[in-house]
Amino acid sequence: MANEVEEKVVKAVSEVNLKEDFQSSGVADILSELDNSLIGLEPVKTRIKETASLLLVDKAREKLGLVSESPTLHMSFSGNPGTGKTTVALKIADLLHRLGYVRKGHLVSVTRDDLVGQYIGHTAPKTKEVLKKAMGGVLFIDEAYYLYRPENERDYGQEAIEILLQVMENNRDDLVVVLAGYKDKMDKFFESNPGFRSRVAHHIDFPDYSNDELLEIAEVMVAGMNYKFNKGSIKAMAEYIELRRKQPHFANARSIRNAIDRARLRQANRVFNNSDGPIGANFLSQIEDVDIRQSRVFSGGIDK
Amino acid sequence: MRVTQGTFSFLPDFTDQQIHEQVQYCIDNGWALSIEHTDDPHPRNTYWEMWGHPMFDNPDAAAIVFELNECRKVYGSRYIKIIAFDPSPGWESIRLSFIVNRPSEEPGFKLSRTEIKGRNIQYSITPYSSDKPQGSRYK
Numbered sequence: 001m002a003n004e005v006e007e008k009v010v011k012a013v014s015e016v017n018l019k020e021d022f023q024s025s026g027v028a029d030i031l032s033e034l035d036n037s038l039i040g041l042e043p044v045k046t047r048i049k050e051t052a053s054l055l056l057v058d059k060a061r062e063k064l065g066l067v068s069e070s071p072t073l074h075m076s077f078s079g080n081p082g083t084g085k086t087t088v089a090l091k092i093a094d095l096l097h098r099l100g101y102v103r104k105g106h107l108v109s110v111t112r113d114d115l116v117g118q119y120i121g122h123t124a125p126k127t128k129e130v131l132k133k134a135m136g137g138v139l140f141i142d143e144a145y146y147l148y149r150p151e152n153e154r155d156y157g158q159e160a161i162e163i164l165l166q167v168m169e170n171n172r173d174d175l176v177v178v179l180a181g182y183k184d185k186m187d188k189f190f191e192s193n194p195g196f197r198s199r200v201a202h203h204i205d206f207p208d209y210s211n212d213e214l215l216e217i218a219e220v221m222v223a224g225m226n227y228k229f230n231k232g233s234i235k236a237m238a239e240y241i242e243l244r245r246k247q248p249h250f251a252n253a254r255s256i257r258n259a260i261d262r263a264r265l266r267q268a269n270r271v272f273n274n275s276d277g278p279i280g281a282n283f284l285s286q287i288e289d290v291d292i293r294q295s296r297v298f299s300g301g302i303d304k
Numbered sequence: 305m306r307v308t309q310g311t312f313s314f315l316p317d318f319t320d321q322q323i324h325e326q327v328q329y330c331i332d333n334g335w336a337l338s339i340e341h342t343d344d345p346h347p348r349n350t351y352w353e354m355w356g357h358p359m360f361d362n363p364d365a366a367a368i369v370f371e372l373n374e375c376r377k378v379y380g381s382r383y384i385k386i387i388a389f390d391p392s393p394g395w396e397s398i399r400l401s402f403i404v405n406r407p408s409e410e411p412g413f414k415l416s417r418t419e420i421k422g423r424n425i426q427y428s429i430t431p432y433s434s435d436k437p438q439g440s441r442y443k
Contacts, residue, residue, distance in 0.1 A: 104363050125356075132371070136364025174366035 016060040026098040027052055034091055039220065040213040041084060047204050048092070055099045072201040073101060074168055076144075076190070077180040079206025082252030085180045086140065088206075092178065093138040102176055104136035112146040115160040123156040127163045135174045144179035145189035165195045209252050214241045218256050222287065227264065232289035243297050259295065266291040305412030307345045310385060310402040320369055323386070323404055327365035330388040335399055336360045337368045339375050341384045343441040345410070345431050355379075358389060372404060381407050381442040407433075407442035 022028050031052060034045060058071055073096065077085040090107050097105025114130055117123035131139065141147075147164075149155040168177050179186070179200065190197040209217065218237050222229055229237065237259075244255055267287050271279070312318070318326065330337055337359050340352035355375040359368060368386065375384055384405035387398055411432040418426045433441040 103366075106363055132359065132362050132367030135362065135366040135370065171366065171370065174364070174370070 014064075016063050018056065018060055021056060021060060025056070025100075027056065027095060030091060030095050030098060034088075038084060038087065039216045040209050041088075041206065044084075044088060044204055044206055047202070048088070048095070051202060052095060052099070055096075055101060059099065070173060072172065072199065073176045074200045075176070075178045075202040075204060076186060076200045077178060077204050077206060078183040078186040080182060080208055080252060082254030082256075083206035083208060084253060085206055086142070088204075089138060089140045089178050089180070093176075096138065096176060102137055106134075106137035107140055108134040108137060109140040109142060111142050112157065115141070115147065115164075116156045118156075120156075123159040124163060127160045131163070131167050131171075131175065134177075135171070138176045138178055140178045140180065143181045143185075145181050145185040148189055148193060150192065161193060161196075165199065168199050211238065211241050211245070214253065214256055217253050218260060221257060221260055225260070225264070227260075227267075227285045227287050228282075229287055230289075233287050233292055236289035236292040240292055240295060240297055247297065259292070259297075262295065263287055263291045266294055305410055307383065307403070307406065307410055309347060311400045312402045317406070318402070318404065320373075323372070324365045324369050326402070327368045327386065327388075330400060331363065331365060331368075333388075333390070333399075334392070335388040335390050337362075338387050338389065339368070339371055339384060340387060341375060341379045341382045341405075343382045343407075343438060344434055345383060346413075346429070346434065352383075352385065355384070376405055380405065383407070409442070 031049060034048065038045070055071065055073075058068065061068060075092070077088065079085055086109065089109075093102070093105050093107040096102045108130065110130055115123070115127045117126045147157040147161050149157050164177070167175070177200075179196070181189070183205065190200075215234070215238050218241070219229060219234070240259060241256070244250055244259070249255075264287070270288070270291065271284060275283075308314070312326075327337060338357070339355040341355055342349060342352040356371060359371070362368065372384065372386070382405070383403060385401050385403045388400040390397060390399040413429040413431050416428050416430065418428070420426050
């Protein structure tokens with residue numbers, strides 16, 4: 001014990017350069033990547049930046065010998081479907097890895113099925129297996145509230161929750177747990193499981209995207225797939241977004257991705273039917289407004 | 305008498321941190337780790353009991369140290385070793401193994417000599433602890 005203290009004193013430096021740490025750790029890269037690659041989500045970005053600076057300052061304090069307890073990093077992401085929770089979780093895993101809070105920085109994404117067993121005695125090994133896989137990285141539990149089913153008192157979810165809580169507390173240095181799901185259900189989940197509430201330090205809300213942001217996302221997606229919009233199709237897309245939002249099962253960016261996938265399908269059909277001679281790359285990558293306007297959303301039906 | 309076998313037999317016992325680092329080395333080489341335990345320290349006893357399944361897909365050593373501590377809770381008074389299995393073609397065998405837990409008291413071995421034909425001597429060793437039945441050898 002005495003040796004350890006001595007070592008720490010020897011290692012401690014007299015000053016740290018936060019700006020330099022910020023650059024050299026690669027955190028700056030991730031934050032700017034976060035800014036550029038994710039459209040909208042301003043409150044989320046602000047929270048992540050705040051968290052990143054807290055962690056950076058904590059590391060700096062540690063270097064100066066100002067020892068504090070290792071911070072609780074477990075998080076909860078609440079928001080509607082398709083608001084980028086998984087994408088942000090991936091970035092967080094990378095961020096924590098660069099800051100030196102997790103050793104490997106991989107993301108293990110699971111749902112209730114992966115944690116809860118089917119018969120007595122099946123749950124504990126299953127949950128432990130998943131937790132072991134996630135050690136050194138981030139465990140992302142999507143729709144975490146399904147773990148807790150109060151209507152069935154024999155449900156094995158409770159067992160998974162207990163193991164989860166225990167590992168979240170005892171192996172804090174080994175893994176970070178991110179719970180994700182819809183806002184109202186998450187709130188209810190935390191209410192009925194106070195153990196989780198107190199062990200999760202960061203609650204981040206993901207707002208819905210505005211129509212303009214969704215249009216921007218659509219353009220980025222299309223460009224990413226090496227397709228092109230023209231003026232007509234951009235206008236059609238904007239109208240599509242407005243109509244789609246009013247219909248049931250609207251899932252923000254995911255709905256847009258699906259819409260684009262179907263537009264590609266129609267575009268391929270159109271290109272195939274209309275091509276007689278040789279065609280160029282331009283023709284193959286152009287999405288016209290008819291490709292979008294054929295969607296059932298425009299005729300009032302649900303586009304699944 | 306301190307029983308030694310395996311890769312680091314000439315070194316003092318590892319701390320958890322050192323175990324973690326050795327295990328991480330194994331994982332980074334793509335070897336599968338498993339934990340085994342026994343209360344029969346005879347050097348020819350090659351069949352130790354398994355603690356859980358071999359761990360193939362854990363990228364971080366914390367998982368193995370976690371299981372090791374679970375095993376210690378139950379069999380803390382036995383010998384526990386960590387085994388690294390190399391699944392690559394041509395090897396498909398143990399690459400490395402080392403003892404990570406031992407009983408607090410190790411009574412050692414009894415050496416017995418038997419005189420056989422032509423006044424030759426046949427030696428054999430028996431662990432003192434194996435006088436008792438399995439499961440009640442170390443407390």
